[in-house]
Amino acid sequence: MTGSGLILIDKPDGMTSHDVVARVRKAAGTRKVGHAGTLDPMATGLLIVGVNSSTRLLTYIVGADKEYLATIRLGAGSTTDDAEGDLLAPVSQHALDAVADDAIAAGIATLTGEIQQIPSAVSAIKVDGKRAYARVRAGEQVELAPRAVTVSEFELLATRRIDGAIDLDVRVVCSSGTYIRSLARDLGTSLAVGGHLTALRRTRVGVFSVRDAHDLATLDAEAALIPAVDAATDLFERLDLTEQQAIDLTHGRRIHVADREGPGGEPVAAVAPNGALVGLIEFRGKEARTLVNFPTDEAVGRA
Structure with a gap:
């Protein structure tokens, strides 16, 4: 079973985006697969696929330039x-x-x-x-x-x-x-x-380039997976949490970050001390609330 993360696919000509998702489901061994932005069958190039809980990131990728x-x-x-x-x-x-x-x-x-x-x-x-x-x-x-x-x-x-x-x-x-x-x-x-x-x-879609995409015909889903924490910190500002902050966010409580400066509005990737993605959070001043939670037992990102 593949973990949670994103896979960058170089979609071939003649396939629908739905066809690609079906192939990735089989390669990843999970039904929970989605994509960020349809490509027509005649089009080729970058299709970003979310696997397992990382399908929650796709909403934030669809709107990228x-x-x-x-x-x-x-x-x-x-x-x-x-x-x-x-x-x-x-x-x-x-x-x-x-x-x-x-x-x-x-x-x-x-x-x-x-x-x-x-x-x-x-x-x-x-x-x-x-x-x-x-x-x-x-x-x-x-x-x-x-x-x-x-x-x-x-x-x-x-x-x-x-x-x-x-x-x-x-x-x-x-x-x-x-x-x-x-x-x-x-x-x-x-x-x-x-x-x-x-x-x-x-x-290109946002920060992701087709240069880093994988051939669908030879896809190794496990090797191609960008772990959720790496994907989220590529997309958003990273906040390293204390143990207590990670617990509070996991239980739906707001956290206070005393040294936080600057306006809120954009999601922030909240990362636990063990390197796991706790979720995406939103700041209002020095207070933050959870926008999207991620399972706490998922594998962490690259060392």
Whole structure:
């Protein structure tokens, strides 16, 4: 039985995030496995999986900023805003030839910063209790409301002009909830030639990088596991507790930390003297209360 912690997976093309979770359940020997942020089947890259009690950390990871490498194809839109959908009518080669590099750069600049984005109609957003993509597959027309997202970096890495299309390799750093295929769609629309996503790879989620991720086909869950205490202290400020403070927090009591300075608000990883993660706590002045408790009998982190 694998302990509690996070496993970083480099998701292969063609698998759903649910497929990955099922594989990790088998490898880890536990049903209690979840992930932090869905990747579409066509997408590859970093999927963060929580095992056992560390599924409690996933809530705090889902909202982290993310980095992607992607390829946007200009020349036609698609019904799903990516290569998995049916292509819409392509524009002429003459229209593509008229798209100047400066216009592409200006379009990218317009989609950088705090923007209002309409998610793809085939997203997992719920509309009246039902996933948008399920409504689309059932033949319904779905119109989603714009939402505020932040695209902090939208970098053009390469431009390839080919017959019938312009391919753009880009790097995007964005807030949680940003749809890269919607950026592809909106860039194509702004240039009046249509656009859709043909490749997507997630390279970072918060502090975690795909460089440290594991191949699913050869996964050794025990060796790949980032223990809960290490994961939590990677994510949050660490507070080393006294024995009594650890006991108090475990029993739901607040603790007082006399030398605590600075504002609260952000979770803090509370660590027992034996190195185990007691939980995530929240400060109000010098007083702290438990946000999430962790089992006291779990294995400690790396020495």
